[in-house]
Amino acid sequence: MEAMSSFNSLFNSMQQEAKDIFAAQGWPNKRNEDWHYTDLSARLPASFQNQPLELSEDVPLENLTCGVDDATQLTFINGLLSDVEDLPEGLTIDALIAHPELVKQSDDDMTDPLLYSNLAHLETGIVIDVTGVIDRPLEIHFHNTAAEEASFVRIIFRLAAGASLTLLESHSGWGHTQLVSDIYQAEDSMLRHLRLHQAEDTQVSLLLNRVSLDAQAHYHNVAVSLSGGLGRLETRVTFNAPGSHAGLATALLSGGKQHIDVTTRLNHLSPDTTSDTVARTILDDEACGIFQGKVIVHEDAQRVEATQKSDALMLSTEAMMNVKPELEIYADDVACAHGSAIGEIDHEALFFLRSRGIGETAARVMLVEGFIAEILGRLDDFAAGATLQENLSKRVETYLKKSA
Amino acid sequence: MSALLEIKNLHVSVGETEILKGLNLSISAGEVHAIMGPNGSGKSTLSYVLAGRDGYEITQGDILLNGVSLAEMNPEDRAIAGLFLAFQYPLEIPGVTNMTFLKTSVNAVRRGRGEDEMDAASFLRFVRDKAKALRLDDDMLKRPLNVGFSGGEKKRNEILQMSVLEPTMAILDETDSGLDIDALKTVAEGVSAMRDAQRGMLVITHYQRLLDYIKPDIVHILAGGQIVKTGSPELALELEKSGYADYIGEVVA
Numbered sequence: 001m002e003a004m005s006s007f008n009s010l011f012n013s014m015q016q017e018a019k020d021i022f023a024a025q026g027w028p029n030k031r032n033e034d035w036h037y038t039d040l041s042a043r044l045p046a047s048f049q050n051q052p053l054e055l056s057e058d059v060p061l062e063n064l065t066c067g068v069d070d071a072t073q074l075t076f077i078n079g080l081l082s083d084v085e086d087l088p089e090g091l092t093i094d095a096l097i098a099h100p101e102l103v104k105q106s107d108d109d110m111t112d113p114l115l116y117s118n119l120a121h122l123e124t125g126i127v128i129d130v131t132g133v134i135d136r137p138l139e140i141h142f143h144n145t146a147a148e149e150a151s152f153v154r155i156i157f158r159l160a161a162g163a164s165l166t167l168l169e170s171h172s173g174w175g176h177t178q179l180v181s182d183i184y185q186a187e188d189s190m191l192r193h194l195r196l197h198q199a200e201d202t203q204v205s206l207l208l209n210r211v212s213l214d215a216q217a218h219y220h221n222v223a224v225s226l227s228g229g230l231g232r233l234e235t236r237v238t239f240n241a242p243g244s245h246a247g248l249a250t251a252l253l254s255g256g257k258q259h260i261d262v263t264t265r266l267n268h269l270s271p272d273t274t275s276d277t278v279a280r281t282i283l284d285d286e287a288c289g290i291f292q293g294k295v296i297v298h299e300d301a302q303r304v305e306a307t308q309k310s311d312a313l314m315l316s317t318e319a320m321m322n323v324k325p326e327l328e329i330y331a332d333d334v335a336c337a338h339g340s341a342i343g344e345i346d347h348e349a350l351f352f353l354r355s356r357g358i359g360e361t362a363a364r365v366m367l368v369e370g371f372i373a374e375i376l377g378r379l380d381d382f383a384a385g386a387t388l389q390e391n392l393s394k395r396v397e398t399y400l401k402k403s404a
Numbered sequence: 405m406s407a408l409l410e411i412k413n414l415h416v417s418v419g420e421t422e423i424l425k426g427l428n429l430s431i432s433a434g435e436v437h438a439i440m441g442p443n444g445s446g447k448s449t450l451s452y453v454l455a456g457r458d459g460y461e462i463t464q465g466d467i468l469l470n471g472v473s474l475a476e477m478n479p480e481d482r483a484i485a486g487l488f489l490a491f492q493y494p495l496e497i498p499g500v501t502n503m504t505f506l507k508t509s510v511n512a513v514r515r516g517r518g519e520d521e522m523d524a525a526s527f528l529r530f531v532r533d534k535a536k537a538l539r540l541d542d543d544m545l546k547r548p549l550n551v552g553f554s555g556g557e558k559k560r561n562e563i564l565q566m567s568v569l570e571p572t573m574a575i576l577d578e579t580d581s582g583l584d585i586d587a588l589k590t591v592a593e594g595v596s597a598m599r600d601a602q603r604g605m606l607v608i609t610h611y612q613r614l615l616d617y618i619k620p621d622i623v624h625i626l627a628g629g630q631i632v633k634t635g636s637p638e639l640a641l642e643l644e645k646s647g648y649a650d651y652i653g654e655v656v657a
Contacts, residue, residue, distance in 0.1 A: 347458070352495040355455045356505075356565060357483035357513035366508065370499030370548070 079151025090132025096125025213244035283319035441626035484516030488571035556587030592617030
């Protein structure tokens with residue numbers, strides 16, 4: 001009990017520090033290089049009414065989750081963990097408050113706006129331990145029921161040596177969602193992580209994903225975003241030991257006045273590590289897309305292979321795409337490449353499809369789906385990969401037909 | 405009996421430039437016509453304007469398929485009406501498998517014609533039989549449309565599309581270009597297998613070679629945006645010997 005209360009006071013003092021920083025610094029503005037294209041100070045309220053809304057009835061979530069029947073389901077409604085199913089063997093969940101060392105480790109940089117703002121408002125923190133090879137996917141769904149709801153969650157994942165999991169993370173609803181996921185992967189562990197962002201057009205999602213990889217650990221991320229208002233999907237990976245690998249694949253479909261920012265930072269500390277990043281962005285109406293991809297290869301990190309590619313398809317002349325690829329390489333024996341392309345629908349291809357009897361709208365949908373097919377194709381290796389691909393293809397098609 | 409395809413005094417401009425200058429052509433069901441012509445004579449313009457590509461403006465004249473004007477029809481409705489263009493340069497479409505494309509196309513055309521769509525299993529059988537005849541293996545049905553296909557594979561894939569769509573009027577635009585002799589024979593066999601009394605074909609080509617394998621009933625020479633000569637298949641052989649020089653000046657004169 002004594003340990004717990006001393007932890008509580010530690011947590012309280014850390015949270016108080018975060019609150020003080022948030023009160024002083026607030027949201028980052030465009031003078032902060034990492035936030036140049038996404039000026040949060042201009043877009044977000046300076047403070048939040050941070051009382052989770054009472055729920056009067058069940059929230060229907062069909063068609064908002066990833067739709068895998070045998071997934072273990074965890075549901076956060078308005079920032080609170082509302083539902084925990086029976087967990088499979090090898091998977092345990094604990095309250096973050098029982099792990100003081102993890103909070104300290106997690107909040108290692110209080111100058112980071114995504115960290116201090118999250119801790120200052122934190123409602124729920126959990127620790128998920130994965131100790132075996134888990135066959136059933138774990139889905140964690142986040143849903144806010146109202147525009148005035150702001151939810152702040154921290155999840156720490158620890159994958160033991162040799163553990164593996166398919167994690168489905170999905171977001172829907174209104175309001176403001178801020179999630180920090182810290183993922184620690186021990187050697188030979190494998191995490192396949194789908195992030196599905198399918199929110200209302202006023203919704204704000206600030207999602208930070210920090211991954212730390214030991215020897216031979218593999219992290220595969222597929223992120224699919226279908227609408228939402230303001231989104232920042234940020235992933236940072238640290239490669240601590242040889243043989244670790246990360247694959248980050250993102251497909252974004254945006255329209256209206258949506259502003260969506262994909263930021264990646266791959267920190268190759270160790271030699272013999274590999275990464276590949278690919279982002280496909282489709283922008284319609286007055287949407288604004290951002291891809292900031294940074295690869296850092298440290299001095300001793302020889303034989304690193306890192307590729308990074310960003311392609312954007314512009315469906316409207318009012319849409320805007322900003323791309324900032326950065327390579328910082330301090331080792332000499334590495335193979336790193338980056339490339340980016342921005343283009344429109346191929347009119348020749350459109351004519352070709354139409355000449356085969358396919359109507360203009362269907363032909364456009366087909367070309368756009370083709371543009372992101374490679375991203376969805378990466379779900380092949382996920383648990384329930386075929387179901388996921390089918391479900392996501394349908395959602396993409398519905399989204400495109402609605403906006404066509 | 406009225407013609408299947410009737411092109412009447414067709415004038416077509418691309419931008420400010422008039423390319424077709426009063427072209428007349430009439431093809432009846434069951435006939436195979438060939439149009440030969442030098443570079444720049446308007447062969448590709450003719451094939452594109454028939455299929456309804458943007459940017460080709462009909463300034464005068466008309467195109468009738470079974471008596472119905474195509475001039476204001478969009479490309480997909482022309483396909484539904486029974487027109488098919490085999491492209492000179494088939495497009496590569498990443499991320500869309502050949503099979504998905506074929507099924508979407510066939511079902512769109514069937515819907516447009518008021519027929520029932522085909523279910524996945526019967527379509528698979530249907531397309532596999534057709535593919536086999538063109539020596540296209542299953543793997544090529546699973547790959548993204550034309551991506552990484554050789555020149556010959558792309559052309560055979562065009563003929564596969566033609567054979568699953570079963571058009572009443574097929575236009576083959578320089579189908580021989582980029583083919584070696586074996587591929588040419590396979591393609592020609594596929595085309596010849598589709599000749600029947602209900603179907604018309606228009607083979608557009610620069611060289612006589614293709615016509616050794618797809619024997620036309622009638623040969624036309626296109627020069628300067630008009631048909632300048634019409635004759636029997638021997639006309640193609642004559643051209644092979646003497647070239648187009650005799651015809652290039654004809655319209656200008």
